[in-house]
Amino acid sequence: MVVEKTNLFVARMMAYVSIACVAIISFEVFMRYVFGMPTNWGHELMYSLFAMYYVMVVGVVHYWRAHVRVDVFYASRSRRTQAFLDLFNGVFFYLFVLVYIYTSWNFYWSSQMMTYGNTFLGIPIPGEASFTDWAPPLYPVKFLMPFGGVLLLLQGICWTIRDAHMAFTGREFK
Secondary structure (H helix, E strand, C coil): CHHHHHHHHHHHHHHHHHHHHHHHHHHHHHHHHCCCCCCHHHHHHHHHHHHHHHHHCHHHHHHCCCCCCCHHHHCCCCHHHHHHHHHHHHHHHHHHHHHHHHHHHHHHHHHHHCECCCEECCEECCECECCCCCCCECHHHHHHHHHHHHHHHHHHHHHHHHHHHHHHHCCCCC
16 A cells, blocks of 8 residues: 555655664764763754654554554454454544644644744744754654654554454455
C-alpha cells in the first residue's frame, strides 16, 4: 500500500536524521568539554531534530506493530483472535490519534500565528521563534506533530483493513 511505502520512506529519512543528531551531539560535546565553548545552535538543533525524529517515526513503528501491547493475553491467541482484539482496540487507537492530531494541529497553528518580531531583509517573518540569540523558527518542527499523527492514522487504517479481512475470512490480506 502507498501509506506503508510512505512510512518506510520516512523511516529511511529519519535514519539519516539520527546520524545527523549523533554528529551534532558529538560536535557539541567536543566544543563544550574540549574547548569550553558550548554552542546555542548545536543544542537547539539537536532538540529540534530529535523532536522531528520522534514524531515522524510513529507511523513506521505502527507498521512494524512495535508499539507496546499486553502480550500475556494477546500473544497466546490465534492470529484470527488477535485480529478481533486489534479491531476492538482500534476504537481506542482512533480516539487517541484523532485527539492527538486535533490538539497538535492547534499547537502548531498557534505557533505559526505568533508574531515574534523576526525580520529577514527588513521583511517581518511571522511565527514563533526560539528565545535564544540564534532564534530559529519553531513552527516547522511543530507542524510535523500533526503530520506524523496523520501518518500514524493512515497506517492504522491499513492495519484495520488487514485485521478485518483476517477476522472475517481467516486469511491474511495481501
